[in-house]
Amino acid sequence: MFSAIEGHAARLRGRLGSSLHKNLVNVPSKPSPICFLITAIDNRMAEIEIRDIVESDYEEWLRLFELYLVFYEKSLPTEIKEATFKRALDPSVDMWSSLAIHPETKKPIGLVNYLRHMSTWSITDQLYLNDLYVEEGQRLKHVGRSLIEYVYAKGDAMGAPNVYWCTDMTNHRAQLLYTKVGWYSGKVVYKRPPGSY
Numbered sequence: 001m002f003s004a005i006e007g008h009a010a011r012l013r014g015r016l017g018s019s020l021h022k023n024l025v026n027v028p029s030k031p032s033p034i035c036f037l038i039t040a041i042d043n044r045m046a047e048i049e050i051r052d053i054v055e056s057d058y059e060e061w062l063r064l065f066e067l068y069l070v071f072y073e074k075s076l077p078t079e080i081k082e083a084t085f086k087r088a089l090d091p092s093v094d095m096w097s098s099l100a101i102h103p104e105t106k107k108p109i110g111l112v113n114y115l116r117h118m119s120t121w122s123i124t125d126q127l128y129l130n131d132l133y134v135e136e137g138q139r140l141k142h143v144g145r146s147l148i149e150y151v152y153a154k155g156d157a158m159g160a161p162n163v164y165w166c167t168d169m170t171n172h173r174a175q176l177l178y179t180k181v182g183w184y185s186g187k188v189v190y191k192r193p194p195g196s197y
Contacts, residue, residue: 048143049101050150057099058085060108064099068111068133072168088113098150100134100143110134112147116160127155129165144174148181 053061062081069075088097094117100110113131129151134143148163155161163182166189167174178184 048103048146050098050146053088053097064111064133068131100147109138110143110147114151125160126162127160144177145181
């Protein structure tokens with residue numbers, strides 16, 4: 001099964017070569033989220049510790065999550081941030097949060113929040129990688145890749161190997177990584193208008 005997935009991923013990477021540049025250049029002037037549908041390519045991990053959160057991680061998790069929100073020029077009420085952390089700790093909820101730990105300082109330098117859900121297009125569940133953040137000074141050091149591959153490994157272990165996430169079309173720096181570990185699905189995300197509910 002895994003070798004078939006690897007072969008499929010390799011063919012996709014080959015096909016993406018010529019079209020990817022066009023996709024990244026011809027972007028709309030107004031930012032719009034796009035989705036990456038991911039199938040596990042490999043489970044290699046960089047020499048960095050990735051682990052699930054524990055209750056004592058709240059302050060560091062919150063620091064990283066708030067930096068992530070600042071990056072996207074967003075804000076959330078305290079109760080939502082607290083609820084997100086509690087859900088990620090609750091074994092009865094299919095949502096998790098993991099931290100990347102610096103090998104020398106032992107401080108968290110990145111986070112990933114993800115959840116499992118069913119799909120009408122598959123018998124197996126899927127993982128939605130909801131949030132991914134790496135501290136500015138720690139980027140381009142395989143931290144983001146390690147976090148994504150950690151989610152791949154978690155998905156494989158729980159029988160939910162299909163992993164996907166969204167990013168803004170203008171976030172080209174992140175897409176340089178995403179096109180190495182996944183493939184652009186061509187999907188565009190629409191949302192119910194704010195204030196209509």
